[in-house]
Amino acid sequence: TQLLEQSPQFLSIQEGENLTVYCNSSSVFSSLQWYRQEPGEGPVLLVTVVTGGEVKKLKRLTFQFGDARKDSSLHITAAQTGDTGLYLCAGDDQAGTALIFGKGTTLSVSS
Amino acid sequence: KAGVTQTPRYLIKTRGQQVTLSCSPISGHRSVSWYQQTPGQGLQFLFEYFSETQRNKGNFPGRFSGRQFSNSRSEMNVSTLELGDSALYLCASSLGGLAGEETQYFGPGTRLLVL
Numbered sequence: 001t002q003l004l005e006q007s008p009q010f011l012s013i014q015e016g017e018n019l020t021v022y023c024n025s026s027s028v029f030s031s032l033q034w035y036r037q038e039p040g041e042g043p044v045l046l047v048t049v050v051t052g053g054e055v056k057k058l059k060r061l062t063f064q065f066g067d068a069r070k071d072s073s074l075h076i077t078a079a080q081t082g083d084t085g086l087y088l089c090a091g092d093d094q095a096g097t098a099l100i101f102g103k104g105t106t107l108s109v110s111s
Numbered sequence: 112k113a114g115v116t117q118t119p120r121y122l123i124k125t126r127g128q129q130v131t132l133s134c135s136p137i138s139g140h141r142s143v144s145w146y147q148q149t150p151g152q153g154l155q156f157l158f159e160y161f162s163e164t165q166r167n168k169g170n171f172p173g174r175f176s177g178r179q180f181s182n183s184r185s186e187m188n189v190s191t192l193e194l195g196d197s198a199l200y201l202c203a204s205s206l207g208g209l210a211g212e213e214t215q216y217f218g219p220g221t222r223l224l225v226l
Contacts, residue, residue, distance in 0.1 A: 031211040042115070042201050042217025043154075050212070088154065092211030097167040098144060099210050103153035 002027040004089055006102035013109055016078050021105045023089035024071045030092060032072045033099070034063055037086040079109045113137065115204050115218035123224045129190040132221045136183050136204030142166075143185040144215065145177060148199040157200075160185055161207050189223075197225045 007022050023032065031050045035043035047056050049065035049072060056063045060083075062075040076083055086106050090099040116135045124130050136143050144167075145157040156169035160179035177187040183204075189196055199222050203215040 029211065030209075033211065041219050042203070044217070045214050048212065048214075090154075090211075092209055093156070093167070095167045096209045096211070097142070097159050097161070098156040098169065099146075099154075099215060100156070101146075101154035 002029075002091065002093060002100050004091060004100055004102035006087075006089060006105050008105060009103070011105060011107045013079055013107075015080060015109055015111045017109075019076050019079060019107070021074045021076075021087055021107070022071070023073065023102050025091070026070065027091075028069050030069070032065060032069075033090045034072070034074055035088040035090060037088060037104075038084075043086075043088055076107075079107075081109050081111050083107060084109050115202060115216050117200075117202055117218040117221050119221060120219065121222050121224075123226065124192050125226050126192055126194060128192050129188060130192060130223060131186055131188045132200055132202075132223075134185045134187075134202035134204075134218060136185070136202075137216055140204035140206055140216070141183055142205045142207035143179055143183065144203045144205075144210070145185070145187050146201045146203065147171075148201055148220070149197075154201070157187065159210075192225045194225050197223060199223075 033048045034046045037043040052067045052069045054065045060077045086104045088104045089102045142161045144159040148154045159167040179185045199220045201220045203217045
């Protein structure tokens with residue numbers, strides 16, 4: 001069974017701090033995606049990482065895919081209150097047509 | 112372009128009843144997937160439809176069913192509701208390629224409360 005474990009489950013920080021969220025699995029994934037979900041809305045795709053060792057940057061967000069394609073991390077530099085939300089990692093299942101999600105990291109950034 | 116729409120947004124039912132949720136995908140998208148989101152289990156895959164055919168199914172009991180129409184709109188039905196079915200039900204649409212390689216566009220969800 002493919003599982004994705006995210007840590008930490010909750011994170012509460014002050015504006016301006018840096019943070020890292022982790023997504024780990026014992027299974028190899030062909031790609032991993034990161035989503036952000038805000039209250040009352042569905043998840044929105046932030047990035048897809050495909051190649052082992054790949055690093056992608058999206059403004060203050062840096063995403064990394066592990067060399068073995070079993071793990072990924074999301075690093076946020078100088079967090080802002082607008083970064084508050086639920087961060088989810090997801091990988092495709094063995095059939096390739098569904099996503100397996102981690103349980104998410106709830107981030108709260110206060111001013 | 113218009114996003115994924117789900118109706119209704121909120122629903123309250125009692126145990127034993129059945130419920131039908133609707134999802135209209137982005138125009139041109141042929142794949143619709145359904146997910147259940149709860150605080151304890153997170154997002155779990157229910158099923159995926161492509162061109163009116165169920166292409167993939169998650170590990171949920173037969174009380175959960177779905178269908179897709181020729182215009183790609185999809186419905187899911189839950190019969191004999193249980194308290195544990197209380198959740199946010201999300202649908203996602205895409206062009207229909209590999210889920211991990213293309214963007215899944217999620218709707219805002221239907222929040223179902225079973226009393």
